[in-house]
Structures are given as C-alpha cells and as structure tokens.
Amino acid sequence: MNQTPQDFEALETRITADYPSLSRRLQQTARFLLDHPQEVAFATVAKLAEQTGVTPSTLIRFANHFGFSGFSEMQQLFRSRLVDELPNYNERIRAVRSATGETPDSTQLLWEFAEANREVLDQLPGRIDPRHLERALDIFEQARAIHVMGARRSFVVASYMTYALHHIDKRTFLVNGLGGMYGEQIRNIEPQDALLVVSFSPYAQESREVADEARKRGIPLVVITDSNLSPLSRIADVSLVVHEAEVKSFRGLTASLCLTQTLAISLGVRQDKARERCAQQQQDDEERA
Secondary structure, eight states, X not given: OOOOOOSHHHHHHHXXXXXXXXXXXXXXXXXXXXXXXXXXXXXOHHHHHHHHTSOHHHHHHHHHHTTOSSHHHHHHHHHHHHHHHOOSHHHHHHHHXXXXXXXXXXXXXXXXXXXXXXXXXXXXXXXXXHHHHHHHHHHHHHOSOEEEEEOGGGHHHHHHHHXXXXXXXXXXXXXXXXXXXXXXXXXXXXXXXXXXXXXXXXXXXXXXXXXXXXXXXXXXXXXXXXXXXXXXXXXXXXEEEOOOOEETTEEOOHHHHHXXXXXXXXHHHHHHHHHHHHHHHHHHHHHHO
16 A cells, blocks of 8 residues: 655655556646646635636545545645745745735734644644653753754744753853854764754755764754654654644744743753752751761
8 A cells, every 4th residue: 555645746756656547537637736736735625626627526536545634635745845945935925826816914914823823832732742851851951061053944943042041051052054164063062062953844954964963973962843754853862843833835933932942941940950959968968067
C-alpha cells in the first residue's frame, strides 16, 4: 500500500505515476491541479470543481485515492508549496488575491490571524511532551552558557530567547552569523555549553550546518522545529515540535515565542531554587560549625 504523500513534490510524483490508471474525470482533475497549484492552495472545493469542470465529490474522491482523509488535507500540501516557493510577501499577497478573487480588509485579516493564533496556543500544551520539556531544561541548567541560533523567520524567536535568558542571568550568546562568521561563532562553543537551534520548513541551510557541526563536536543540542521529520529533529538531543498558525500562506510565530518564554522563565525558577538550596546549605554548615 502506497504511503500518503507528505509534501507537494511527493504528491506530484504520485499523481504522475498513477495518472495512466485514473478514470477520465480523475485525469481531468489531475491536469488542473498540477497546472494551477496556486489556485488550488486557497480556493474552495466548490470553486475548484467549477474551474476544473467536475463535481466537488470528484475532488474529494481524487484526494481519497492518494490516501488523504479529505480534500482540505491534500490542499495543505499546495499551501506549503506556496510558502516554500514564494518567500516574498508581495508575491504571496498577489497569489492569494489571484486564487481567491478577494481582497480582505484589515479588520478581517486581524480576526483571521487572531483566531488562528488562539487555536495553536490552545493546542500547544498538549503537543509538547513534558519529558522533552524537562530534558531541555536539564540541558540548559547544566550548561555553562547557552548559544542560540535561528535564521530568517526563526531569528525573531532566537533573538527573543537570547533576551529572556540574559534577564534571568544565564550566560547566553546569539549565533547571528554577523559578517558571515557562523563558523567562528560555533568554534567558540565549549563542550560544557549547549546549543538551541530554532528552524522551520524549509529549514535554513545555515541552521542545518550549525546543528550538524554541534552534533559532530558532541555539544548538547536542543531544537525547536515544526516536525518530527525535520532534519534537525533527527540529530537533536531534545526536539520540541510546535505547529504555528497559518493564514493565507502567512505563518505566525506565536506558539514558538510562547514556548521560548516558558523555557526561559522555567529555567529562571530552577536557578532561583538552586540558589535557595545553596544558601540553606551554607546556613546549615555554619550552624553545625
């Protein structure tokens, strides 16, 4: 039994391979979907059926043929493709308007982004394995210093984490590659330090190279990413997987920022308890002396 495609490239390969065996209507559907991927990313089933010249049930049957539970599940691969291939915001905006024929006003967008981010925040605690969270905190607490790296969109999360760790008096360095010096910054990481890498699909090459180098040197590695299949998850000591909100191909960072804030404050609580235990131990020693 063929596995359900996990990305647009795999879906395209399956459609091409299965095309000769498809019914006439499903072949008609396949041609339209592959020829108009931007329209498929955002249009409703009803609109796509009209454009394709088939019934909505045919689109659903097409998705079922390739292992999807419904058309919207398959449509998500088309949306992910658009995010990966159209990194420029202006291009994405034009793609959305072209596909939907709509120009949403600012209030409508505010409601959509707020609702989408509210939903991912509600889901976040249930998605994070408590054991992974505690293991990440163990690594950070034991580290002499924490080095934090995030490229492109992930830079916002990495820079906030660096800011927060400084405010709990944890020695922290932002790996920002200033002047192209990623290599030099990584060489400054000591074996008793730890590295946190934040990276989301399509996984910046710089982040992958930094994580790989840390892994080779045996530096404890924690990653915040968007899938257990991420290339960073496979090499990390601890992988924390977050799912961000997505509205019209624009992905948020709300869940990731919430997670990093939790990590920083939880680490601060641990450090405060450790200082209390140390002070109590000193007091007990003095009383016994």
